[in-house]
Amino acid sequence: MINDIVSKFKELYSQEPVIVRSPGRVNLIGEHTDYNNGFVLPAAINKEIYFAIAPNGRDTFRAFSCDMGESAEFNISNIKPSDIGWANYLLGVVAQLQKAGHTVSGFDLVFGGNVPIGAGLSSSAAVECGLAFALNHIYEFGVERFDLVKMAQKAEHEYAGVRCGIMDQFASMFGKKNHAVKLDCRSLEYEYYNLDMADYRIVLCDTQVKHSLASSEYNTRRQECETGVAVLHKHFPQVTSLRDATLEMLEKHRNEFDPVVFKRCTYVVSENNRVEEACKALEAGDMKTFGEKMYASHNGLQHNYEVSCPELDFLVEQAKKTEAVLGARMMGGGFGGCTINIVRLDMLDEFKKQIGEAYQQRFDVQLKTYIAEIVDGSSLATQLEPNSINY
Numbered sequence: 369m370i371n372d373i374v375s376k377f378k379e380l381y382s383q384e385p386v387i388v389r390s391p392g393r394v395n396l397i398g399e400h401t402d403y404n405n406g407f408v409l410p411a412a413i414n415k416e417i418y419f420a421i422a423p424n425g426r427d428t429f430r431a432f433s434c435d436m437g438e439s440a441e442f443n444i445s446n447i448k449p450s451d452i453g454w455a456n457y458l459l460g461v462v463a464q465l466q467k468a469g470h471t472v473s474g475f476d477l478v479f480g481g482n483v484p485i486g487a488g489l490s491s492s493a494a495v496e497c498g499l500a501f502a503l504n505h506i507y508e509f510g511v512e513r514f515d516l517v518k519m520a521q522k523a524e525h526e527y528a529g530v531r532c533g534i535m536d537q538f539a540s541m542f543g544k545k546n547h548a549v550k551l552d553c554r555s556l557e558y559e560y561y562n563l564d565m566a567d568y569r570i571v572l573c574d575t576q577v578k579h580s581l582a583s584s585e586y587n588t589r590r591q592e593c594e595t596g597v598a599v600l601h602k603h604f605p606q607v608t609s610l611r612d613a614t615l616e617m618l619e620k621h622r623n624e625f626d627p628v629v630f631k632r633c634t635y636v637v638s639e640n641n642r643v644e645e646a647c648k649a650l651e652a653g654d655m656k657t658f659g660e661k662m663y664a665s666h667n668g669l670q671h672n673y674e675v676s677c678p679e680l681d682f683l684v685e686q687a688k689k690t691e692a693v694l695g696a697r698m699m700g701g702g703f704g705g706c707t708i709n710i711v712r713l714d715m716l717d718e719f720k721k722q723i724g725e726a727y728q729q730r731f732d733v734q735l736k737t738y739i740a741e742i743v744d745g746s747s748l749a750t751q752l753e754p755n756s757i758n759y
């Protein structure tokens with residue numbers, strides 16, 4: 369795949385590019401907690417976007433998306449949102465670098481990869497982070513990784529219209545091979561947890577339901593959380609986000625809440641607690657407890673946060689029925705995409721067969737499954753030799 373991207377770059381622009389890779393992510397637990405200043409536990413995976421890029425000495429940037437089979441050209445001194453959906457993730461990043469005072473001169477870009485779009489694996493964050501990393505490298509801006517993460521997040525807010533938290537961009541940039549990373553989304557302190565996967569595999573089951581509701585409902589959930597914080601803040605001035613709230617506080621003032629807002633807040637507070645408990649279990653090598661926390665997370669997302677869908681619920685129910693799976697849950701913003709499953713290696717094939725057949729029978733759709741390997745965050749890459757492993 370890298371080779372195809374580089375060949376296309378040379379064919380279009382007749383020069384040698386720099387190559388960058390930028391991964392998608394999984395999230396083991398801690399969903400919809402990032403924008404509530406809480407905890408998340410993501411990891412970067414071997415579903416990646418590759419970039420071939422070089423300055424072009426012009427006043428435009430030219431981009432070719434391999435996944436869309438389309439090209440576009442933009443004036444570098446007049447960056448604004450475009451009607452071309454995929455280009456907005458790039459434009460947003462250029463705009464953020466410019467806002468921060470960096471001179472981005474014209475460049476050529478070919479990019480593409482194997483992060484399934486709309487599957488909840490953060491293809492958009494991978495694109496944003498990859499371009500931010502690449503431009504920072506070729507123009508030697510010297511921007512710190514964390515600042516690149518924040519710019520990529522802002523690009524998503526301003527050019528894709530989703531008020532996302534920081535998790536996806538953070539995971540794409542700060543991923544570490546064979547580790548999950550617990551991030552405190554308030555202090556931005558983070559800690560790596562070794563994922564001992566000798567006996568297990570992380571399996572993603574892709575419903576192939578595209579989350580069309582996701583961005584509007586996502587922004588609504590954020591709003592509901594803010595409404596909940598306003599209720600609590602009147603009684604507990606120290607509560608400035610749901611991170612500061614407890615279940616006792618919520619219960620005490622239950623009658624002042626809109627019932628829907630109450631459910632949303634209950635979920636977020638419980639999920640934050642679960643991330644802490646799950647990390648302790650991981651440290652103790654207690655994968656059984658870890659898996660139970662994942663099931664509890666899904667339950668909250670399904671019933672209290674209401675961001676699941678019948679296909680995701682079905683897959684989690686199927687997972688619960690077999691000893692092959694320690695824990696499973698929907699992942700990401702919701703309304704479609706993938707479930708994440710911790711599966712016993714010795715029962716892996718059996719699990720994939722069983723769940724695939726059940727999904728086919730119930731929804732008449734062939735289930736796609738991916739084994740997620742945990743990789744490092746965005747970095748420079750080299751062109752692979754022909755016939756070497758293609759992701």
Ligand code: GAF
Nearest residue numbers: 399400532533534535700701
């Ligand atoms: C999406 C967002 F981009 C993340 O910031 C996060 O809120 C996630 O949904 C839900 O946990 O992936």
